[in-house]
Amino acid sequence: MFEQLGLIGCGLMGGSFALALKRAKLVKRVVGYSKSPSTTERARQLGVIDVAAPSALLAVSGADIVLLAVPVAASEATFKAIRHGISTDTLVMDVGSTKGDVIEAARNGLQKQFANFVPAHPIAGKEVSGIEHAEASLFTGRQVVLTPVKTTLRSNVQRASQAWSGIGANVVTMTHEAHDAAFAAVSHLPHLLAFAYLNALTDQPQGDRFLSLAGPGFRDFSRIAASDPVMWRDVLLANREQVLQQSQAFRKALEDLETLMTAGDLQGLEQSIAAASKARAAWKPNSSADALAQQDS
Amino acid sequence: MFEQLGLIGCGLMGGSFALALKRAKLVKRVVGYSKSPSTTERARQLGVIDVAAPSALLAVSGADIVLLAVPVAASEATFKAIRHGISTDTLVMDVGSTKGDVIEAARNGLQKQFANFVPAHPIAGKEVSGIEHAEASLFTGRQVVLTPVKTTLRSNVQRASQAWSGIGANVVTMTHEAHDAAFAAVSHLPHLLAFAYLNALTDQPQGDRFLSLAGPGFRDFSRIAASDPVMWRDVLLANREQVLQQSQAFRKALEDLETLMTAGDLQGLEQSIAAASKARAAWKPNSSADALAQQDS
Numbered sequence: 001m002f003e004q005l006g007l008i009g010c011g012l013m014g015g016s017f018a019l020a021l022k023r024a025k026l027v028k029r030v031v032g033y034s035k036s037p038s039t040t041e042r043a044r045q046l047g048v049i050d051v052a053a054p055s056a057l058l059a060v061s062g063a064d065i066v067l068l069a070v071p072v073a074a075s076e077a078t079f080k081a082i083r084h085g086i087s088t089d090t091l092v093m094d095v096g097s098t099k100g101d102v103i104e105a106a107r108n109g110l111q112k113q114f115a116n117f118v119p120a121h122p123i124a125g126k127e128v129s130g131i132e133h134a135e136a137s138l139f140t141g142r143q144v145v146l147t148p149v150k151t152t153l154r155s156n157v158q159r160a161s162q163a164w165s166g167i168g169a170n171v172v173t174m175t176h177e178a179h180d181a182a183f184a185a186v187s188h189l190p191h192l193l194a195f196a197y198l199n200a201l202t203d204q205p206q207g208d209r210f211l212s213l214a215g216p217g218f219r220d221f222s223r224i225a226a227s228d229p230v231m232w233r234d235v236l237l238a239n240r241e242q243v244l245q246q247s248q249a250f251r252k253a254l255e256d257l258e259t260l261m262t263a264g265d266l267q268g269l270e271q272s273i274a275a276a277s278k279a280r281a282a283w284k285p286n287s288s289a290d291a292l293a294q295q296d297s
Numbered sequence: 298m299f300e301q302l303g304l305i306g307c308g309l310m311g312g313s314f315a316l317a318l319k320r321a322k323l324v325k326r327v328v329g330y331s332k333s334p335s336t337t338e339r340a341r342q343l344g345v346i347d348v349a350a351p352s353a354l355l356a357v358s359g360a361d362i363v364l365l366a367v368p369v370a371a372s373e374a375t376f377k378a379i380r381h382g383i384s385t386d387t388l389v390m391d392v393g394s395t396k397g398d399v400i401e402a403a404r405n406g407l408q409k410q411f412a413n414f415v416p417a418h419p420i421a422g423k424e425v426s427g428i429e430h431a432e433a434s435l436f437t438g439r440q441v442v443l444t445p446v447k448t449t450l451r452s453n454v455q456r457a458s459q460a461w462s463g464i465g466a467n468v469v470t471m472t473h474e475a476h477d478a479a480f481a482a483v484s485h486l487p488h489l490l491a492f493a494y495l496n497a498l499t500d501q502p503q504g505d506r507f508l509s510l511a512g513p514g515f516r517d518f519s520r521i522a523a524s525d526p527v528m529w530r531d532v533l534l535a536n537r538e539q540v541l542q543q544s545q546a547f548r549k550a551l552e553d554l555e556t557l558m559t560a561g562d563l564q565g566l567e568q569s570i571a572a573a574s575k576a577r578a579a580w581k582p583n584s585s586a587d588a589l590a591q592q593d594s
Contacts, residue, residue: 123512143510172510185498186511190518192554193490198573200543200550201482211580213440213469214483215420219582220517221487226578229571233563236570240558246497247555251548253497257489258544261537266530273533274526276495281523283508285516 006063010043014069015134020167033059060085079109099176140168147176184242194225303360307340311366312431317464330356357382376406396473437465481539491522
């Protein structure tokens with residue numbers, strides 16, 4: 001399907017995408033570049049990429065598919081660096097957790113080639129990063145959200161959709177505004193809450209003692225607090241308005257529960273917890289008819 | 298080690314304790330009672346209990362070890378119901394998530410037999426409940442907190458410790474005040490936050506749409522929101538002061554992060570997230586030297 005993947009950023013996400021395309025026999029050759037030459041070399045040794053390129057521009061030269069898997073804050077500079085290597089037929093994608101800001105970066109960085117860019121957000125990841133943890137199955141059964149704009153080449157949206165579907169992901173298409181609102185709610189806010197929770201805990205004199213008693217509930221609830229600080233700093237700032245709006249709605253719900261507790265309102269408290277419990281028990285990953293209805297076909 | 302276990306409440310926790318004691322050959326016979334006769338009968342059919350008793354009092358008659366595994370709110374009535382079946386040598390324990398209120402219930406309910414009661418909180422569980430999910434290994438490698446008071450028989454504390462150690466749990470002893478403060482921080486508050494988060498999400502017109510896009514981060518963070526509403530209503534009310542205090546500390550930490558976001562303070566935000574991330578990455582279940590130092594031996 002593709003001749004050559006130009007991979008910018010040989011980390012967990014980029015490396016997994018390369019491995020997945022290779023396993024599905026959807027690409028013949030992967031040329032990779034990372035800011036750190038030792039990372040690029042390691043990716044080559046691990047067989048994630050076939051050729052190590054000395055620059056981002058050289059990595060994309062001759063590629064018919066390009067994936068940017070760099071920190072979101074580095075997007076604009078990277079788009080600028082590769083602009084002259086992008087031909088009319090090249091499909092360019094990213095893997096960023098926020099889309100409004102990356103689209104702005106692509107518009108500024110790619111300029112005339114902006115129509116080639118299909119913004120993509122695969123809903124997958126690990127708390128560990130780095131090429132060593134890349135795996136071909138990272139995106140299998142996961143959702144990938146594409147957020148093309150009006151000027152995005154329709155043919156590229158289709159090719160993007162086929163590439164992700166081809167490696168086993170479920171493709172959903174929506175506007176970047178809808179994406180950023182949704183992920184503020186289901187991803188960015190939970191991270192913010194988990195960071196705040198850990199900080200509140202460790203700021204207490206007895207914090208370490210408390211932590212030593214934590215069990216499986218704590219383990220799962222707080223897992224995302226271990227996420228990468230630089231990446232999440234950028235995500236929270238890039239999607240600031242939406243995240244703060246979600247945080248406000250959360251505070252209100254927390255206040256409601258606290259009020260019920262303070263009042264000793266057994267029935268009210270049980271009802272409120274039951275609503276949350278029912279909603280969570282009914283949730284299944286990737287199963288909503290609503291999402292399926294919007295699936296790119 | 299024990300002749301007969303009197304089990305009051307044949308659910309996930311009680312059933313798992315009975316199975317574990319049997320597997321470790323620490324008990325010869327289990328007599329069980331549940332409020333619902335069909336549950337008691339089911340426990341007998343599954344081999345979790347050997348004899349189904351028609352009342353709580355009859356379940357404990359002749360037992361040298363008694364486990365109350367009933368909703369915390371039902372503790373006092375249950376203690377009252379079994380009081381006359383408790384002999385001087387009987388070890389009585391519970392499995393409640395809060396300890397101050399259960400101790401009060403035992404004091405009122407058991408009266409002269411109060412010294413026989415060793416308050417216990419095994420840090421284990423599942424989001425599913427019921428005897429069908431009971432398993433002998435539920436407590437293996439988990440912590441169990443014992444919170445005896447001054448008048449508690451030392452011999453019973455030792456027997457309690459041996460019973461839990463014998464089924465593979467790590468026993469920690471502390472005051473009930475220390476227990477309730479710690480679990481407000483590492484268990485009760487996370488549940489409250491998860492409930493509030495789900496409610497805030499589903500109260501939004503787009504909530505269902507958002508939920509359909511949620512991934513693995515959401516899954517783990519919100520897992521405890523699916524917990525039992527009646528049980529958690531009781532836990533949150535029983536430990537109200539401590540939980541509200543923890544919630545206040547959490548709000549402050551959330552405000553601090555929001556302030557950094559609003560100010561666009563890259564360095565401050567990264568530092569704050571890094572502190573949380575580092576603390577969470579360093580956490581290991583049951584590994585703290587501090588907790589080990591307090592381990593009952």
